[in-house]
Amino acid sequence: xxxxxxxxxxDFSPVIKLMGGLGAIDGRRxxxxxxxxxxxxxxxxxxxxxxxxxxxxxxxxxxxxxxxH
Numbered sequence: 001x002x003x004x005x006x007x008x009x010x011d012f013s014p015v016i017k018l019m020g021g022l023g024a025i026d027g028r029r030x031x032x033x034x035x036x037x038x039x040x041x042x043x044x045x046x047x048x049x050x051x052x053x054x055x056x057x058x059x060x061x062x063x064x065x066x067x068x069h
Contacts, residue, residue: 025063033061 036053044051056066 033064036061037064 040051040053043049044054053061054066058064
């Protein structure tokens, strides 16, 4: 699960869940984060390509953390 601490509770899919509310995060920033993480997911799991964004914390997106169960 990919979580964004700066966003409101919106559940776009089982892959990405934005937590906190779109109040603290600019809508364009939230969209940028969503697009890049979804693209990375598809790159890794559909195209079998490297997707370092999914490997852990990113300095580009410090408000996002990845939680696995």
